Structure formats: structure tokens, C-alpha cells
Amino acid sequence: MDFSFSAEDEEFRMMMRDFFENEYPSDIVEKIGRGHSPSKEDYQRSERALAAKGWLAVNWPKSDGGTGWTANQKYIFDEELERAGALNVVPMGLLYVGPVIYTFGTDDQKKRWLPGILDSTTFWAQGYSEPGSGSDLASLQCAAIREGDEYVVNGTKIWTSLGQHADWIFCLLRTDNSGKKQEGITFLCIDMATPGITVNPIITIDGKHSLNSVTFEDVRVPVENRIGEEGKGWTYANYLLGHERTSYAHVAGKRKQLEDIRATAMRTESDGARLLDDPAFAAKLATLETRLDALELTVLRTLASVAEGGAPGEESSILKIIATELAQDITELGMEAHGAYAQAYFPDSAAPAWTDNTPVPAGAAPAVAQYLGARAQSIYGGSNEIQKNIISKRILKLP
Template identity: 50%
Template sequence: MDLRFTPEEEAFRDEVRAFLADKLPAHLSRKVKHGLAMTKADMEEWHGILHAKGWLASHWPERHGGPGWTVVQRSIFEDESARANAPRIVPFGVNMLGPVLIKYGSDEQCQRILPRILDGTDWWCQGYSEPGAGSDLASLKTSAVRDGDHYVVNGQKTWTTLGQYADWIFCLVRTDPTAKAQEGISFLLIDMKSPGIEVRPIVLLDGDPEVNEVFFTDVRVPVANLVGEENKGWTYAKYLLTYERTNIAGVGSSIAAFDRLKSIAGLLTRGGRPLADDPLFAARLARIEIDLANMATTNMRVIAAAANGGAPGAESSMLKIKGTEIRQAITALTRRAYGPYAQPFIPEALEDGYNGEPVGPEDAGSAAPTYFNYRKLSIFGGSNEVQKNIISKMIVGL
């Protein structure tokens, strides 16, 4: 299998680099580089720039407003964006719901919803996890009972990322309580302005209300907002999670973060010499670099297979496991590198324009909150323990 880029793909890489150099606002890349808080306006600004270029929905077909890129082009774009410290694309509408609607939604749903995702009119959030149904998602209890032309939804979702900003939520709901767990679930689109919806923030260790609880009390949802067939939602959810897990691996983001870590290790000193020259620290750097190189090669194999018509199976779970472990290792070692500068932080220091007393290098302020925030990576999108079970079943049949 040839894992090298073709001349055409290298030319595309040059085009992406030129675009990022010209169009990526410096104030946004600075925030990303130094781990500063991103506002909704920041995310909307980058969303709009990519949409104007036609590069927002990188894996959508051209007929729905995507650029029609190959899987290799998508990978190049994601890697170069990470290296340039571009903000991440908020994934829920573009990277999660969009592909599901294109594959399983009706023509009417695609025509009505997809353009509003592209132009930023509607922000989406994900309603999967519940207090008693996280990794064991099939045990979800939120119910949707048919009442004429509507479903009546009751229940609770949790860990709903950016739900405080969302106009709509795509939800897994139980429409047949008598069926086997996976067979009684449907995929429903719900307007967050509907009567009976309450959003409560959950403040994380870094002080940010990034995630939320969402409560549904007798919420009426038109039957027209059902995606695909009733009780077939588990099929659509698995398709969506394949996209999410591969994205969580974050190969490009890990490479960019590791490059910054090596730079930090070359600048900071311990005992009068660069930290990178400390044998123990250098060994830890080397371990991450080896794992990262191996993951990047595996990712390229998956991309090459997909370019030839293959579909990721167990590989997406493998990338999710190793990718999240590497990202956690990088944040842990970054925190260790800053030492006392990465002690409990001043929340205001993560706000752009903070003029208080600096504590250590500029990046040090985000080291601790990023470390704590990334503890979640091995849990969400299906915990790594669950991914190992998936790999066992798909490869060795256990």
C-alpha cells in the first residue's frame, strides 16, 4: 500500500497552506495556540470564512454544498488546519448530523436543514448520553410517544456540549419500550425553543460551562422531524459515531500539540540546561513521538483504504483509543514541563485581553485546565473500554 501523497495531493496541501496563511485571522489562531477561551462569535467567524470559501463541510458531496474532496484531501485539510492553529469546526451540525441526513434523511429534510447548517443559521447539539446511559447508550430512557402528527418527548440528556448555544438538538429517543434495547430507538430532530425544554449548565473543572443537562417535559415534536424509519435510530447512531470517533483521534491536533511541547522543552530549563536534555523527560517525549508516528501511519492506512472504496470498521475504534491516549499524554507532559507555572490557574487569564499579573510563559495559563479538560477524551464518543470490546467482536469474534 502506497502511503505517499501524489503530486496533485501535494499541490492541494500548498493550496490549503496558502489559504490559511491569507484567511485565518491572527486573533483566532492566537487564541487556539495559547489555549484561550473561544467565544461563540469566534467560532461563527471561522465558520463563515470556511463557508465563503466552500470548504466548511469537507466531507459533504458537492450537490449538498460540500467541496467534493477525497478522503485524502480531507485529511490534508484537517492536518494543516491544526498545524496553523485554526479553530476547530463545531462538529455537531457539519460533521455529525449532516452525514446522517445525507445518507438516511429525506430530500425535504436535506433541502430544509443542510443549507441552514452551512450558513450558520442553525446551531446543533447532540442528545445521546443520559445519566444512566453513557457508554451503555442502548439503555437510554428518554421516550417519544406517538400522538397523531407529533411525538411527545419526556426524559433527560446530559453532557450536551455547547447546548447553551444550540437552536436544535438531534436526539436518540425510545419509541418502542417493548423491543430489544437497540431495536426500539429512533433518531429525532427537536427545536430547542420548544415548550418543555430546560437547559442547565454543568461547570467543569476548568470553570467553563461547556456541557449541559437538557430536560424534556411533554415536548411535542412533529413526526416530520423523524430521520429515516421509526425504531431504526441505532443504525443511524452507529454511522454518526464512526465519524465522531475518527475525529476524536485528532491526528493533526496531536501533531501540532506535540510540536509545541517540543518547543517548550527546548526553551524551559532545569538545573541550567534545556528540559529536553533531561534524560527522563527526553524518554517521555520519545515515547509519545513513537506512538504518534505509529498512529499517523495507521491513520494513513485507513485513509488509503477509504480512498479505494473501503469503510472504516474496527480501525475507527483503534484510532479513537490510541488518539485519545496520546492527546492525554501530551497535555500531561506539557503540564509537567511548566512545573509550578501550571499550578491552579486564574480563570480570568484564559479570557482574551487579560491584563493581570502574568504567571510564567504565555501558554502556561492553559496547561492545567487543558489537562483536566482532556481527561474526558477517553470517555466520550464511547469509552475506550467499550471500544476494546468492539474491536474484540469485529476482529476476533469474542
């Protein structure tokens, strides 16, 4: 397999780098760099800057408004975005429901919902998990009962990322309890302005508000908002989860974090010597750098196999595990590099402007935010234990 990039790819890289350095909103890069959470407006401004170039729907086919880029170009785009410290796109619209709509939706549904995703005017949330249904998602019970031309929805969704910003939510709902639990699940798109919907914040360990629970009380949803057939939602959900799990590598973002840790360890003293000269610390850093090289090669191998006509398939489960475990270990070393300063963390919700005036080294606050935030990576998108089950059953074919 040839992992090298062509001259055209390198030219493409320079075009991306120039955009992120000179045209992308620099105030957003600075804000994220200080460890603050992006606002809804930040997400939308970031996405509109990409949309203005035609670079927002990176993975979509050209016929549906995507870039039509090759796998290598998509990879280079991600690398340059993360290298610049720009915001990743909000996945719920662009990576999750968009592909479901253009694959399984009617022409009317495509006309109705895709433009708002493509110009980042509609903010989507994902309503899958419920208080009693996470890993065992097919056991979900939030119900949609058909009454004429409408479904009446009752129940609770939980862990709804950025649900407080959402204009629309796509949900898996129980329309039939009589057969196998995977059957009788229906995929509905729901306008968040519909009467009967309440969004309740959940504050996470990092003190941030990105999660919510969403309750539905007699919420009336037109049947025309259903994607595909009633009772076939599980099929569409599985298609979507495949898309979700291939998006976790973030190699360039991790490379940047490791460079920041190395720079911090060069300036930081530990017992009168540079932290970077501490053999135990240096060994940990080198191990993480090597693991990142291995992750990058795994991603490039997947790209090469896609370019040669293969499909990533279940390999996305392997990538998810190694990428998210590495993310957690990198952020742990980031905390170690900042030592006592890592204790001085005030989350957004407690003191929104603290990093601007607080006398701790730049980087200490983002390091803590990244460490706490990375804990969730092995849970969402299907927990890592569930990914191991998938690997043992579908790749290793164990009984």
C-alpha cells in the first residue's frame, strides 16, 4: 500500500492551510484555545465560513451538495482544520442525519431539510438514548402512537448533545411493542418548537452544559416527518452509527496536543530540572507519540483500502477504541505536564471569563477541560466495551 500523498494532494493541503490561517474566524480559534465552550453562534459562524467555500458537507456526494472530495482530500482537510485549532463541524446534522435523509428520505424531505444543514441555518440534535436504553438501544420505549396523519410522542430522551441549541431533533421511537425489539422502531424528525417538548440541562464533570434530557408530552408530529417506513427505523439507525464511528481518529488534533505537552514540559521545572528531562515523563510522552503514529498508519491504511475499492466496515470499531483510549491517555499526560496549575480549573458555568485574568500558564485550563471531556469518548457512539463485542463477533468470528 502506498501511504504517500500525491503532488496534487499536497497542493490541496496548502490551499486548506491558507484558508484556515487567513480566512477562518480567528476569534473562534482563540476562544477554543482558551478552553471556552463554543456558543451556537460560534458553531454556525464556523460552519458558514466553510459553507461559503463549498467545504462544509465534506463527506456528502456532490449530487447532494457535498464536496465530492477523495478520501485523501477529506483526510487532509481534517488534518488542516485540527492543526489550525478550528472547530470541528457539529456532527448531528452533517455527519448523522444528513446522510440518512439523502439516502432514505423522499425528494420532498431532501428539499425541506438538506439546505438548512448545508448552509448551517438548522441545528440538529440526536434523540436515540433513553434513561433505560443506551448500549441496549433497541430496548427503547419512548413511544409514537399513530393518530390519523400524526404521531403522538410521549417519553424521555437523554444525553442529547447540544439539545439546548437544536431547532430539530431526529428520534428513534417505539411504534410497536409486539415483535422483536429491533422491529417496531420508527425514525421521526421533530421540530423542537412543537408544543410539549422540554429540554433540561445536564451539567457534566467538566462543569459544561452540552448534554440534556428532552421530554415529550403529547407531542404531535406529522406523519410526513417520518423517514422511510414505519417500524424500519433500526435499519436507518445502524446505517447512521457506521458513519458516526468512523469520525473519531482526530490525528492532527492529537498531534497538536502532544506538541503542546512537549512545549509545556520544556518550560516546566520539576525538582530543579526540566520536566522533559525526567526519564519517566519523557518515556510516557514518547509512548504516546508512537501510539499516535500507529493510529495514523491505521487510518491511512483504511484510506488506502477505500481508495482501492474496499470498505472500512467493522474496522471502524478498532479505530474507535484505539483513538479514544489514546485521547484519554494524552489528556492525562497533559494534566501531569501542568502539575499543580491543573487544579485551578473553573468551568464555563462557574466563571465564564476566568482564563483571561487568572494567573496560570496558558494551556492549563484547556488541558483540564480536555482531560475531563475525553472521559466521555469511550462511552458515546457505542461504548468501547460494545466495540470489543463487535470485534470479537464480527471480525474474529468468535462464538
